[in-house]
Amino acid sequence: MTRPRILCLADLKPQDMAQRLEGDYHVLRDIADAADVEAVVTAGNVGLSTAQMAQLPALRLIAVNGVGVDAVDLAQAARRGIAVTTTPDVLSQAVAEMALALALATGRQVAEGDRFVRAGQWAGGGKLGLASSVLDRRAGILGYGRIGRRLADMLRGLGMVVSYTARSERPDSPDCFRPDAVSLAQDCELLFVTAAGGEGTRNLVDAAVLSALGAQGIVVNVARGPVVDTAALVAALQSGTIAGAGLDVFDDEPDVPQSLLDAPNCVLTPHIGSATVQARRAMAQLVLDNLAAHFAGQPLPTPYPG
């Protein structure tokens, strides 16, 4: 049987999952060769642009290896009846874990301490200043989807008081709803950004939110760079308006602006929230399941929207 031709713009991981994809499909990497393909595999942060979609007249399925669809032209997909699938739930734990790691690393000077030791400053008699404890601060979650709620469960389990803001209140939630980002920031010292990307959330964390967060405040972003106004964040870090930031996502990945590289108390990681063996394997499995269902004419396991 001939293997269906697909276009793959994102590497599935770990390696054996990539091999399974290669075993089941004739995998093309260059869109210029792929005018006839029915299915594309892409990553959350790679997506499929308006121009790319226009180059694929036979397209029927966009299988995102991730949960973000902000880089996919959803309007064109809807107009052309192209299905979109994502990999919900299986990465929530990993991303929430990363958010917690960044909060702890930022608040407890983990990265700074590591640099301090390696630079010989400890051996040279230097001392790091005292940090403020992290787990007794109040937490706020901006974006209360699957990842935000998984993070809230973790933080509650650590004894933290959690508030959230989202498009609408969830009456079944044990956490306190706040109507907007400023009132959430007023109510917390650790602000976790887990909202979906896209125009609706651009610069949601702006100068007013950062000022409401206050001098003890830490911002953690594991969502999309543009949800936080980078210029306002850098200014808030430089002026001491907030205490620190832990960032896994950026406006123009993989480029990180010099202003952030130079900003005090800022821990930076290269968009690795879902990058655990367990999460990536489960994500890749869902991509394979969605492709298989599409080519078998079966219902898609994890369509977007669900």
Ligand code: 8YV
């Ligand atoms: C990954 C993500 O970077 O889920 C998303 O939207 O941004 C991340 O999980 C990416 O999708 C991995 O392929």
